[in-house]
Amino acid sequence: MAPDPRTRATAAAILPLVGGAGNVTSVAHCMTRLRLGLRDLSLVQEEALKALPAVLGVVEDDTYQIVLGPGTVARVTPEFEALVASAPGTAADLAAAPRTAGELADRGAAIKAARKARNSTPFKLFLRRIANIFVPLIPALIGCGIIAGLNGLLTNLGRLPAVVPALAAIAAGFMSLIAVFVGYNTAKEFGGTPILGGAVAAIIVFPGIAKITAFGVHLSPGQGGVLGALGAAVLAVYVEKWCRRWVPESLDVLLTPTLTVLVSGLVTIFGLMFVAGEVSAAIGDFANRLLSGGGAAAGFVLGGLFLPLVMLGLHQALIPIHTTLIEQQSYTVLLPILAMAGAGQVGAAAAVYVRLPHNTSIRATIRSALPAGFLGVGEPLIYGVSLPLGRPFITACIGGAFGGGFVGFFSMLGHQVGSTAIGPSGWALFPLLDGNKGVGETIAVYGGGLLVGYVAGFLATYIFGFTQPMLEELSVSPVPAETAPQEPAKV
Structure with a gap:
């Protein structure tokens, strides 16, 4: 079968924006992300990368991760690998970009220092190895x-x-x-x-x-x-x-x-x-x-803490636990509750969209990222909307807590809701749902939890997600530099 031209075009568009073939030391992918080892992160044109239609977001960790979404990433990765193998491009390809040497050095040093401080602890390295196994x-x-x-x-x-x-x-x-x-x-x-x-x-x-x-x-x-x-x-x-x-x-x-x-x-x-x-x-x-004992309280805590765990990289410790539960019971009862964090994130993003009617930049980001959020791909909303804004990230956690509490409450009543696999969440988890009751009841409880998470995340963000100074600052459409009014010349 001939490769999809759009897939090859996406790979070809990404390569120069990450510094060219010579800047790429390794290529891999997981469920949603193209994971690249890069020699020099300062050569990445991040804003241009985020602007590509196929790119849902980027994450800097031990590797540079480009969020493409399920399915797409599996098709783009081999095309990208082929381009890297065949292209003699070097990391110097982008050295002529309009940035000073001092800016490049400062940015590179800051990125390396931040990554070293954030990701080089023995515990996180161990968790990363666990993730690489599963x-x-x-x-x-x-x-x-x-x-x-x-x-x-x-x-x-x-x-x-x-x-x-x-x-x-x-x-x-x-x-x-x-x-x-x-x-x-x-x-x-x-x-x-x-x-x-x-x-x-x-x-x-x-x-x-x-x-x-x-x-x-x-x-x-x-x-x-x-x-x-x-x-x-x-x-x-x-x-x-x-x-x-x-x-x-x-x-x-x-x-x-x-x-x-x-x-x-x-x-x-x-x-x-x-x-x-x-x-x-x-x-x-x-x-x-x-x-069964903690019920709504346990679900509230688990659903509310999952986004911070993801931010810290500690969610990787749960992978062997999920797999063990699937091996024992044929499903994991933890994943549907943790998936409520994504519902809170979607609700929070919707509230940001409503609260900032004149900020065309943020609203455009939300419009492009929200469909992926409904399907359980939360990185674009997290890194593109809620986390940079600050308070909406907290209110998104509140939405996830209420959704988790809803599912946990039914677990306490004897209605277990589980997932037969790990990886997907949001609407993408529906085909994988299982439990100790009928399929209809299991779907209804999980769907109800998503709805509660959406509503709670929306209301919490709408009411508490912004201070008045934040609203005044963000409720205007960004003016492009070339069209911004110029200050009159002084004479």
């Missing part, structure tokens, strides 16, 4: 989750009985082996041989594990789940690195993989599986108790 699994989780939902719907309706077993196998196949993929990605992320990490993690899901007794109890296939696979693969990496240092080079090809799998495998069977199984069970029990 984020590549999200497309499979989404696909299998939707198929599982379709299978459940057909089962309830009694339709296509011959197809139902096939759909069940397709949906469950990946989840039954997810530990292997986690082990593979973990070893890759921590600097080991990926296939050895996958081989050790595969022990956890091997059916024959049921014949083994550890700590006085029979082990069961899958015990410990993704947490056990994560620990087993990390252990395998350290064993492998030890072997590389001490095993003679002539015997390395035979002894290193053998000792890595053997030592890590024995520790996994007679230690990690039991411990990780207990931790996984505790996570599931805590999540269920939190929502």
Whole structure:
């Protein structure tokens, strides 16, 4: 199939605005963002980049992240990689831009200092590694989750009985082996041989594990789940690195993989599986108790704090928890509540739009970003609207808190609302919803939470989102520099 010209055009438009091919050190993507390693961030033309029709926003983190949205990013990334590989452009391509050397140096130094202070803590680096392990699994989780939902719907309706077993196998196949993929990605992320990490993690899901007794109890296939696979693969990496240092080079090809799998495998069977199984069970029990006992209060806190967690990068710590809950219960009860933060963000943006009727710049940003916000892509609204304005970010959190409280209240009444995959939120989460009641009730509770989040975010922002000086300053349309009235010359 020939590449879409629009996709290639988007990639071609982005490349010079990030400093050219010579400024790009790495290219990757997640669900919504093109993630670039750049040599010199001062060469990025950020305003021009944001102005591109396909670009929904930008985020500066350990990589420079360009928000393109789900689907689009998966198509643009290979085109961008091809352009980088084929173009000899250098980071000096934009050096002739109308900026002084002093401005470039100051800006570059400030950006580097800010990034170093914000993103180089050991804890954040660890969370980023966790994210790098699990984020590549999200497309499979989404696909299998939707198929599982379709299978459940057909089962309830009694339709296509011959197809139902096939759909069940397709949906469950990946989840039954997810530990292997986690082990593979973990070893890759921590600097080991990926296939050895996958081989050790595969022990956890091997059916024959049921014949083994550890700590006085029979082990069961899958015990410990993704947490056990994560620990087993990390252990395998350290064993492998030890072997590389001490095993003679002539015997390395035979002894290193053998000792890595053997030592890590024995520790996994007679230690990690039991411990990780207990931790996984505790996570599931805590999540269920939190929502059944805490109800609206727990949902209020979770929904209200999620946007700040995203800002701090701490939301990445929740990825293994979501995956563990999906592995145990077939859905995570935390994600629908946390998704309410996006609803509060949408409501807040709508209020900003209404409160600033004459600010054409901000209103244009909201118009372009709001559709993505409804679909759960919140970065354009966060970084383009609420966070720069300050107070609307706080009121957006309030909207998310009320939406989370609504969903948490129904959890306390026994109506669990869960997601069969991680990644999407907003309206995009509807196909992935599951729970302990009927599909109709689950959708109604989640939809009700979104509505509450929209309304609460709107009202909180409309009433409390602006001070009078802010309104006076922002309630005018920006005047382009070339048309701005000139001050009369003094004589």
